[in-house]
Amino acid sequence: MAKRPPGSRWRVIVSAAVLVLVLGGLVALAYFSPLMSVRSVEVTGTTTVGADEVLRVAQVPQGAPLLQVDTAVIAGRVSKLPAVESVNVTRGYPSTLTIEVTERTPVVVVERPPGIGVMDRLGMVYLTFDSVKALPKDLRGLPMLQMSDPAAGNPTTVAALTVVQELPDWLRSRVTVVEAGSPSDVSLQLRSGRKVVWGDAERTPDKAEALRHLLTVEGREYNVSSPEFASVR
Structure with missing residues (x-):
């Protein structure tokens, strides 16, 4: 095995020390320099x-x-x-x-006596107003969420918010009220006064497509909770 030339060990140590000093100087320069x-x-x-x-x-x-x-x-x-x-x-x-x-992404409004609260996609109420009329114009089209104790992390709240966010634009713009009794019991009230039984938060595209065809039929309540067996009454 070849022996390291005399003094080479010290040259390595000195080089390493110089490198540490240089790096330390650069860090100090970055930390203190204007x-x-x-x-x-x-x-x-x-x-x-x-x-x-x-x-x-x-x-x-x-x-x-x-x-x-x-x-x-x-x-x-x-x-x-x-x-x-x-x-x-x-x-x-x-x-x-x-x-x-x-x-925050505003999704629905909720009653917050004595006024109205704006709820985001996470279920947080981050703005409150005295009434619906006091809402800024860009928030007046949000549907009202009606349920017991809506809150972040509540499974029923999560289901309702998921449904609203996944609705296609043509349908979301028609929804005025979202009612939720449980994660599997979500329904929508439309501007026309008609009710849509939505069910859970699954298969939103299929349910929306079924409803789009179903709305051509006169009725008061449209059930798309099982889109393959959608019905009107």
Whole structure:
């Protein structure tokens, strides 16, 4: 076996030490240097929430080195905005902080005495208003969910929200009320006054297609809970 030349071991040790010092210096430069400090903040994903409001709540320390900025704290502040579902804050070197917002998706309205609450896809009531008339125009078309104690994680609530979200556009726009007695007992009230017995949250495309044909027949109640055996009465 060839022997390592004298002194080569020390050269390796010295080279490694120099590399560690260089890397440490670069980390220190990034951590403390104003050259890599926050000079711009970008807000993405907002539509109903104003970017200015996000920036106001975020309280980003302008001029602070990027590595010293606590992104989790900033995300926590922004997530307290009612219409925000989740937040992701990332660093973009050399000097940009990006706040990526995912807004809540309004699905239904529910009674919240003495007013009305807007419920998102997760079952969270994140906005409340004095009455239906007080709702912003873009929320007035949401159906009313009628059930006992609607809440996030409640199986019946989950089923009702799933049904509404998976309805095709032509049908969702006609629904005014969603009634849910259990996860397998969901029904829809249409603007025409007709009732649709939907059943559970399964097979929405098949049920919607069956209903589309069935609505050409006069009736008061349309049952598509089993789309192969849809009926009218």
